[in-house]
Amino acid sequence: MIQLIHWLLCTIPIVVGEVLPLQLDLDNSQITPRRSASRGDKLQVFHTIWGAIRSDFATDTDKVKGLYSQLGGFVRDEVQCSSGSTGRSACELQQEVRRHLRTLMAQRLANLLNAEESIQTYGMYIAASVEPALVRDILVHAIEDVYFHRPQEKLVQQLEQLYADRDEVSFRTMIEAQLALFWRYQAMQDSSEAFLFNVAHMVSKIRSHHMYASVDAGLQKRVEALGQRLPPVLGLLFDPQGFxxxxxxxxxxxxxxxxxxxxxxxxxxxxxxxxxxxxxxxxxxxxxxxxxxxxxxxxxxxxxxxxxxxxxxxxxxxxxxxxxxxxxxxxxxxxxxxxxxxxxxxxxxxxxxxxxxxxxxxxxxxxxxxxxxxxxxxxxxxxxxxxxxxxx
The missing domain is CATH 2.80.10.50 (Trefoil (Acidic Fibroblast Growth Factor, subunit A))
Known part of the structure; x- marks a missing residue:
């Protein structure tokens, strides 16, 4: 809790069993909360901080990300979603903050794609900031946002930029993005020879990359499932063993x-x-x-x-x-x-x-x-x- 308050730079006095009236100063103040504060008191602090962020810092990704991280620790270490009203309320708040963080990050990534700007640095920021499941969620929403605004075959090439040379985390992020794009294409029942050519080429490059062997089995299985959905003739065309x-x-x-x-x-x-x-x-x-x-x-x-x-x-x-x-x-x-x-x-x-x-x-x-x-x-x-x- 101390790290949370110092991170937000706010003053929230807490006493045993009671949360006093709160005055949030997100610019410059100090706090020394009592360790004996109840879980309900701490949850009230989180709700109050979230209200302040939504009011004055709704587009501040770092503040939202910090609150999401602290909430994650609180839910993991002190409450469970099934532990009564406090646990349920904590998990509902965590999901609300998560959705907002996902929206902010997905919108930023989508804006970069639409502007044809480099996405590598921001992709690494996303991967370093949140857990893999949320990374995947962000990629899915960003691709849905730009899918009808960018040529599909061009998106394949743009998403390849997520990979930073010799960085395994960014390699996995790039794979997740390519998977999200392909399944969006499938869901829309679109038909584009140029897109399928580029996807087949990308799958070949992923499979033949030296880092692919270190990718977890679940992700490899999903890549192979994508490959099976491509026209077999393209798989042979890009086969590194030749034809x-x-x-x-x-x-x-x-x-x-x-x-x-x-x-x-x-x-x-x-x-x-x-x-x-x-x-x-x-x-x-x-x-x-x-x-x-x-x-x-x-x-x-x-x-x-x-x-x-x-x-x-x-x-x-x-x-x-x-x-x-x-x-x-x-x-x-x-x-x-x-x-x-x-x-x-x-x-x-x-x-x-x-x-x-x-x-x-x-x-x-x-x-x-x-x-x-x-x-x-x-x-x-x-x-x-x-x-x-x-x-x-």
Whole structure:
């Protein structure tokens, strides 16, 4: 109690069994309460302080937070919610203060999101100030506040800012925020391909982060539940282990040649699809990387066996090849990716990646072709991501 009164800087004289008339001076005064004050007397002090805060300091988050903390200690150490009228009244007051604190913090966070200002510092302040359950409650209410004011896919990126590098508490806070946003999206029965792409990318980054192993099992279970609600094709697209691509039309997989006899110019290696249906191996292992994060992200594609990036050669009928060294050009090696059911669709400008004509009896060229901008395009331009067969 002494800490509470000194924190508020108020004068509240207390005697055994009696609360004298109170004169609150929240600016400058002293108090020495008797330790023998009854629980009812102390509760009356809390009610009086709460009345003063609501009257003159309703938007002072620190004062509300301090009262909430002291009330928590009082309920924990001296009364129980089921211990008669005093306990019930104490818990009702605690909940009232909690709701007000939640509103203040959620509004501040929502204002920062709407203004597109940094939320990292305030997120750390929230996490350090209140218990995890209230942190989660604040995040849910802040997201509900901004959900119809901000682009959904943009909110995914903004909430990632809650994570401060190498800080486990902020990492968990960021995860809670992403979960709250996704379940809000689900509850609204919205449909946004850009949002789902960004969420799938975020889930992949969370799962592959070195701190994820230290996250409690309950939170991990909720992340996995979110992942199961995403289109499976996106889970494969962002799988850090990579994937192989089969054309829907021929069930032939894209692969990068592995011997020098199939060099492509001075700095490339040829890429084909192989005739054997549903066959995959390590030569086809591919990963997608977000190169530029826009409302529609741009991706690079990398053949993982030798870490060579795919690119398109306009001088050879826009055929696909792999760059053996150096940095790929953004104009020929970045794709937008859409999906249709269980298939991915890769595009550059008005061209779409498709299985093309035969190169020989075993191989087929893979090219960027025009006239396939409708969704879904022809089956030759739809690519099924699957797990590659493990090396023998």
């Amino acid at each position: 192989c691509l089969l054309s829907r039309s021929d069930r032939e997989y894209i692969y990068t040649t592995i011997t020098d006899e199939w060099n492509y110019g001075l700095n490339g290696r040829q890429v084909f699809s192989w005739r054997e249906k549903n066959f995959t191996d390590s030569a086809g292992l591919t990963r997608a990387f977000v190169q530029e994060q826009h409302s529609t992200p741009l991706f690079t594609l990398r053949s993982e066996l030798f870490k060579w990036y795919y690119f398109v050669d306009p001088s050879e009928g826009n055929r696909l090849a792999a760059l053996r060294s150096g940095s790929p050009s953004s104009s020929t090696s970045t794709w937008t990716i859409a999906y249709a059911g269980d298939a991915l669709i890769f595009r550059q400008r008005d061209l779409t990646l498709c299985a093309a004509e035969k190169f020989d009896d075993d191989r087929r060229l893979v090219k960027m072709l025009p006239g396939q901008m409708h969704t879904p395009p022809s089956e030759a331009c739809q690519w099924l991501p699957i797990a590659c067969a493990p090396p023998k």
